[in-house]
Amino acid sequence: MPGPEVPGPEVPESTNLLEPLRGRDFRILWTGMTVSLIGDGVMLIALAWQVFALSNTPSALAVVGVAVSAPHVLLALFGGVASDRFDRRRVMIGADAVRCLALVTLGALSIAGTVQLWHLVVLGALYGAGSAFFGPAFDAIIPDLVPTNLLTQANSLDQFIRPVATRLIGPMLGGFLVAAVGPGWALTANAATFVVSIVCIRRMHGVPAAHPGDHTSPMEDLREVYRFARARVWLWGTLLSSSIACLLFLGPSEVLLPYLVKHDMHASASTLGIVFAFGGLGAVSAAVFVGRHGLPKRYVTFIYVVWTASTLALACYGLAHFTWQLMAACFAFNALETAGLIGWATMRQRLVPRHLLGRVSSLDWFVATGLTPISFALVGPLAAVFGTRVTLVAAGLLASAVTAAAYFLPGMRAPEQRDGYESAARAEEMAPAAN
Numbered sequence: 001m002p003g004p005e006v007p008g009p010e011v012p013e014s015t016n017l018l019e020p021l022r023g024r025d026f027r028i029l030w031t032g033m034t035v036s037l038i039g040d041g042v043m044l045i046a047l048a049w050q051v052f053a054l055s056n057t058p059s060a061l062a063v064v065g066v067a068v069s070a071p072h073v074l075l076a077l078f079g080g081v082a083s084d085r086f087d088r089r090r091v092m093i094g095a096d097a098v099r100c101l102a103l104v105t106l107g108a109l110s111i112a113g114t115v116q117l118w119h120l121v122v123l124g125a126l127y128g129a130g131s132a133f134f135g136p137a138f139d140a141i142i143p144d145l146v147p148t149n150l151l152t153q154a155n156s157l158d159q160f161i162r163p164v165a166t167r168l169i170g171p172m173l174g175g176f177l178v179a180a181v182g183p184g185w186a187l188t189a190n191a192a193t194f195v196v197s198i199v200c201i202r203r204m205h206g207v208p209a210a211h212p213g214d215h216t217s218p219m220e221d222l223r224e225v226y227r228f229a230r231a232r233v234w235l236w237g238t239l240l241s242s243s244i245a246c247l248l249f250l251g252p253s254e255v256l257l258p259y260l261v262k263h264d265m266h267a268s269a270s271t272l273g274i275v276f277a278f279g280g281l282g283a284v285s286a287a288v289f290v291g292r293h294g295l296p297k298r299y300v301t302f303i304y305v306v307w308t309a310s311t312l313a314l315a316c317y318g319l320a321h322f323t324w325q326l327m328a329a330c331f332a333f334n335a336l337e338t339a340g341l342i343g344w345a346t347m348r349q350r351l352v353p354r355h356l357l358g359r360v361s362s363l364d365w366f367v368a369t370g371l372t373p374i375s376f377a378l379v380g381p382l383a384a385v386f387g388t389r390v391t392l393v394a395a396g397l398l399a400s401a402v403t404a405a406a407y408f409l410p411g412m413r414a415p416e417q418r419d420g421y422e423s424a425a426r427a428e429e430m431a432p433a434a435n
Contacts, residue, residue, distance in 0.1 A: 017291035025204045026145040032200025033138070034161050036096070039193030041170010042177060043103070044276065046186035047120070048258045049178050049269050050110060054117050059380030062255050063117070067124040070373040073366060075132035080225070080362020081218045083137035084355060088144075089201050091137040096194040096201070097233030098130035103191035110184025135365055138359035143349050155345040159338045163283030167276045167334065175273035196332040225359035228352075233411035234300060235360070238344070239367035241406030245399040247308075249314055251375030252395040256388050257317055261326070264388065271323060278327035282335030290342045300416045303343040304407040308400050310336035315396025318389040351415060 021027045051061045082091050102123045109115040146154045177186040229235045261272045313336060316329035352360045375380050383391045406412065 005246040017153055017156055017160075017288060020146045020157055026142075028200050028203050029138075029141070029145065030157060030161070032197035032357045033158075034165055035200075036193045036197040037162055037165030038170045039190035041166040041168070041276075042165065042174035042186050042395065043170075043190045045171050045174030045269055045273055046178055046183040046190070048272070049126075050187070051116065051117070051120060052258075052262065054115070054120075057380070060117060061258065062251065062376045062380045064120045064124050065251065065254055065376035066373045067121040069376060071125045071128040072132045072372050073373060075129055076136065076362045076366040077222055077359070078218070078362075079133040079365075080136040080140075080350070080359040081221050082133060083140050083358030083362070084092050085218075088137040088141045088358070089204055092134050092141075093201050094130075094196050095130040095134035095137070096198045099127050100191045100194035100198075101136075102126040102130070103194070105189050107184045107186075107188030107191060107376045108219045109248075110182065110187060112184075113249065115184070132362075132365070136362040138357045139345070139349075139364075140362035143354060143357065148350065149369055151349050152294055152342065152346045153291050155180040155349075156287045158345070159342050160284055160287035160291070163280035163287070163334055163338065165280075167280030167283065169280075171273035171280075172270075175268075175270040178269050201295040221359060225356055225363055228356055229360065229363060233353075233409055234413075234415050237406050237409045237412050238303075239364060241402055243367050243371050244402045245311060247371035248402065249311055249373045249375075249395040250372050251377075251379035252383075253314055253317065255376065255379045256383060256392055257326075259383075260317065260320075260388055260392075261323075265323065267323065275323065275326045275330050276366075279330035279334035282331035282333070283338040286335040286338040287342065290339055295343050295346060298413075298416050299343050299347060299405070300413045303340045303347070304403060306343075307340040308404045308407075310334075310340065311396050311399040311403060312394070314399070315393045317396070318392030347415065365389065384388040 046065065048061060051064055054060065079091075079095075106119065106123045108114070109119050118344075129207065142154055143151065174186055177189060229239070257275070258272055261267045261275060265271070310333050313329055313332035316332075317326065320326045320329060348360060348364070349357065379391065386394070
């Protein structure tokens, strides 16, 4: 196992949001990701409408949500091990191929008129398994493609295109496709976007090889990253609080918002697409702002303030009675969440040694989203007992309280109390992992 990389002299951050795109490999990866994310935005509408066509209850969509998220959670750690042991490009290509296969099959069943709910569950699980391997490899490869002083801009571009694709272009296209040709063809269109992503990844070259753990077992790889995380409050505290917050709000926001639009407001798939589109506009605005202005010196404080405010905005879903109110709440929630995600990704990429980055990223996915299947499983019964609106408001308020409380853990703000990211990185490298 190679030793940790020692950061070089600190280089001022760029304020040009587009500068990372000058690098050929990052530009190609970003292009393929953009296309596949648009497909995911189409899937967001198509899958919800397909589920409601089969079973007109929130519980049905919740079951599919559990099916997609559970394999993602269960396999995330192994996805991180794979991304640190093998060529990260091959890991991403394999993950895209699996997801493409799942969507092609689901689309064909829907077009043929033979799709059933259990098909959505099984193929959704296959899709989630592919995502468990793609995410850690993608996160870990970014520092190999751009210099350290451009990481904030690279993460801002990532968070810029994700909402544009999945909450703006994708949902609007998805609403149109579902209305015009049905959810089956929309899901098939999403499958085609993964083919584009695979072609783009194959065209990348010059990416440094991963550090394979030839002399350790996969379980030792996992123990190494556990020891690293346990010794750092900023890491384990954020992951733990995110896990509880996601348990509280993710299921209600993903399941009850479409249900609220369709059954309470009696609106169409196009209306839901527009609501998601405003969330995309909020996220884009945040990405552009952070990319242009960079992160403040008190970056841990910044992350926790915006994340606490974002979950408060989510509670407004339950208070909304008009479409424009849902649009405003979705805009605020996504803008604040995105600003925090950019800060978190940049801090993690700068403070974690390169050979551990894939596993730390997978640990992030595993812990932060580990309770997501439970969130999806509980949302239906809770909404049945307390009502859709009360469940949404309570989810937002409780999640914001948990997030705010984590900020006051002893040692949480230690990185920002040092002299900048690079000094913090040096201290992190020198800090021994707890045994």
